[in-house]
Amino acid sequence: MAVSVDEAVSAGPAGDRRPTVRRRGGRGRAMLEIALLTVLAVVMLFPVLWMIETSIKENRDVYAIPAEFIGFTVTMEHFKDVFVGPDGGRSALSVAFLNSALVAGLSTVLATLLGVPAAWAYSRFAVKAKKDQLFFILSTRFMPPVVVVIPIFLMYRQIGLIDSKLGLILIYTAYNLPFTIWMMKGFVDEVPAEYEDAAMLDGYTRLQAFRRFTLPLLVPGIAATAVFALIFSWNEFVFAIFLTSSDSVRTAPPAIAGLIGGTTTDWGLVGAASVVFALPVLVFAYLVRKHLVAGVTLGAVRR
Amino acid sequence: MPPAPGRSRRLSDRGLAAAFISPALLLLLAMSVFPLLWALYLSFTNYSATRGGPAEFVGFANYTAILTSAQVHQRALTTLIYVVGAVALQTVLGFGIAYLISRRTHGRGLLTTLFLVPMMLSPVVVGLFWRFMLDAQFGVINSMLGSLGLGQVEWLTRQRTALISLIVVDTWQWTPFIMLIALAGLTAVPKYLYEAASIDRASEWFRFRTITLPLVWPLLLIAVLFRAIEAFRLFDLVYILTNGGPGVSTETLSFHVYKVAFLGFNTGTASAYGILMVVVVIVLTQLYLRYLNKLKEG
Numbered sequence: 350m351a352v353s354v355d356e357a358v359s360a361g362p363a364g365d366r367r368p369t370v371r372r373r374g375g376r377g378r379a380m381l382e383i384a385l386l387t388v389l390a391v392v393m394l395f396p397v398l399w400m401i402e403t404s405i406k407e408n409r410d411v412y413a414i415p416a417e418f419i420g421f422t423v424t425m426e427h428f429k430d431v432f433v434g435p436d437g438g439r440s441a442l443s444v445a446f447l448n449s450a451l452v453a454g455l456s457t458v459l460a461t462l463l464g465v466p467a468a469w470a471y472s473r474f475a476v477k478a479k480k481d482q483l484f485f486i487l488s489t490r491f492m493p494p495v496v497v498v499i500p501i502f503l504m505y506r507q508i509g510l511i512d513s514k515l516g517l518i519l520i521y522t523a524y525n526l527p528f529t530i531w532m533m534k535g536f537v538d539e540v541p542a543e544y545e546d547a548a549m550l551d552g553y554t555r556l557q558a559f560r561r562f563t564l565p566l567l568v569p570g571i572a573a574t575a576v577f578a579l580i581f582s583w584n585e586f587v588f589a590i591f592l593t594s595s596d597s598v599r600t601a602p603p604a605i606a607g608l609i610g611g612t613t614t615d616w617g618l619v620g621a622a623s624v625v626f627a628l629p630v631l632v633f634a635y636l637v638r639k640h641l642v643a644g645v646t647l648g649a650v651r652r
Numbered sequence: 653m654p655p656a657p658g659r660s661r662r663l664s665d666r667g668l669a670a671a672f673i674s675p676a677l678l679l680l681l682a683m684s685v686f687p688l689l690w691a692l693y694l695s696f697t698n699y700s701a702t703r704g705g706p707a708e709f710v711g712f713a714n715y716t717a718i719l720t721s722a723q724v725h726q727r728a729l730t731t732l733i734y735v736v737g738a739v740a741l742q743t744v745l746g747f748g749i750a751y752l753i754s755r756r757t758h759g760r761g762l763l764t765t766l767f768l769v770p771m772m773l774s775p776v777v778v779g780l781f782w783r784f785m786l787d788a789q790f791g792v793i794n795s796m797l798g799s800l801g802l803g804q805v806e807w808l809t810r811q812r813t814a815l816i817s818l819i820v821v822d823t824w825q826w827t828p829f830i831m832l833i834a835l836a837g838l839t840a841v842p843k844y845l846y847e848a849a850s851i852d853r854a855s856e857w858f859r860f861r862t863i864t865l866p867l868v869w870p871l872l873l874i875a876v877l878f879r880a881i882e883a884f885r886l887f888d889l890v891y892i893l894t895n896g897g898p899g900v901s902t903e904t905l906s907f908h909v910y911k912v913a914f915l916g917f918n919t920g921t922a923s924a925y926g927i928l929m930v931v932v933v934i935v936l937t938q939l940y941l942r943y944l945n946k947l948k949e950g
Binding site for chain 1: 665666668669672673675676677679680682683684685686687688690691694701745749752753755756763765766767768769770771772773774775776777778779780781782783784785789790792795796798799824827828829832833836871874875878881884885887888891892906907909910913914919922923925926927929930933934936937940941944947
């Protein structure tokens, strides 16, 4: 079964389009369907629009009763507060954003470096108990994070990785590996093994054949996989909140969540921080839209 | 580069496979299996992470305590209501939206992309924002209800509505997931089947029931299983949106494990609890993979 958003987005309609089929009340029904879709789209997008709106409202408009949809004064104060601290220096949030970028970036690089060769090996060779190994790999990704975090917490405390970026990078790498391997295996499967066989007939070693002929063909797949790993690590919250505590190490999700502590919450600031935080994810998701189905099912559903 | 005939193969295929696979497996062993084995060991002890001291072996005491605890039964029921409610809602809505989109010729790409936005957001952002929107005093939802002349609802501070709110927010975030998978299935249905059916003057409902649904169903089932696994292990949204409250009305199993482990510091009990949850996840994962294999063969 062909499963890709590419087709979902661009292929012809699955249903009927031909006038012979739309006999009775075809137009009325089409209008109804469009109306329904519009309502659903508005409902789905409203929270996002409300978040953006809140981020550019002045505080008195944020808390206005009844809520103000239009006609408020636009301000960029909240966005300034996201980056600039009250003392004029760097804000805790901007430090958290930098930490997030570092942790997500490095763990993605590591997961790619470990995952791509493994995926290639699983795709090309008769590995002992391959199915069991692949099942094991996938199942580690499905573990409830709050369960895994208990022993990880104890382990990190023992070896001094608690409240360190390295600790987060390691756990995110392990967390992304199953996804990277499953997704990349799909991409490698699509490259004919004959390319490597032919290269080996020409005298290249297996490794050279992989590096010179298969790897270049995998680059788009690697890019898509890496983007997904990046998004997962960027959004991750559970490990981040339990394994880190200091402002200098904390990533953005727990830092943003920390904004609601205390008696009053500056929702304008929460909105602005959320917008800044979500923006790269939306851009990245748009870049990999062709691979969304594979990406969100950990690469398990492809073809 | 010219061919290099006769260059010695330093690594055999088997060696190369081992060299490429073992680093990944080692990391997973160190970061997943070892911690889980540790948890398994602790689950048979009365260890506490704060008290420290040596772990004392207590046999299956932790397990029997959990399995017979009325508290845990209640959390299991809450989790079940939440998982079944959220996944059912998402499936119906997601499939509905996918079906509507698949019938459109124009603007499909744009529509799909727009609908996918909630899924891409971090649970923290989603949880926080819904918390703001559902606020009883100045939340926009109550504000809109008010301007429609309807009463105010204390979404997150009343026992029954809090669980409903959790289901609604989860549905908002993950309906796009089901929609995406369903849409992929719907667009893969061969067009000639519909053409054949329309020549036979089959009714729309008949075509939906005999062509569309049977062909999309396997993929939809996989999406449902995937969502069930994810919903079962959900923690972050509960933590941000309701913090388990009011009372324990939104305390799912995941959240309860956290409380036992990090607020009660009964590490041994929490470990046993966690192991039991892992068993459930493994069973669900097995089902997921079984249907995945069926889909690939079919």
